[in-house]
Amino acid sequence: MSTATLAEIDVRSIPPYQRHQQIFAQVDALQVGQSLRIVNDHDPVPLRHQLESRSPGQLQWSYVQAGPQLWRVQISKVQGVADADQGSCCSGGACGG
Template sequence: MSSVIDVRTIEPRLRHAQIFGQFDALETGDSITIVNDHDPVPLRFQLESRTPGQVQWAYDQAGPDLWRVVITKTQGAAEDPHANGGCCSGGACGG
């Protein structure tokens, strides 16, 4: 699944919350593309901070007047069967 969010059409105070909601709803491997009139670096830092290890960030277009960023949800620690002892507490599975 991939959708496009043109953040230029969203009220500034609502932008990040809307993007976070759509990112959270993604399945692993799915992506959203955001379109903006500036480099959304602060958004990247916020996404990576709130969902560590689950964000792949790729510029499809990088300025000077338009940025298109493809944000893909990757397998994060929460989905890793080895996280927190998961499937093999004590290392029994060899992972």
């Protein structure tokens, strides 16, 4: 699947306490097939874990550049919320709840 990169965010210029909030807002606005690229001075592993827990199965994480001074990561939306729920045993209320 090919994706269109909408923007590149250099998070080094954003105050640390605002970084994830701004990235989450832009990632949440992505449509399937779109991506966002972030630039950072360290490997943003905590961000990856947070995104995976917020949007399981919806995003693809790809290193475009992996250090040692600069990291560029492309975050692509590969499926929507409804698509991700299709594999759930509880979709359609089938969990007996």
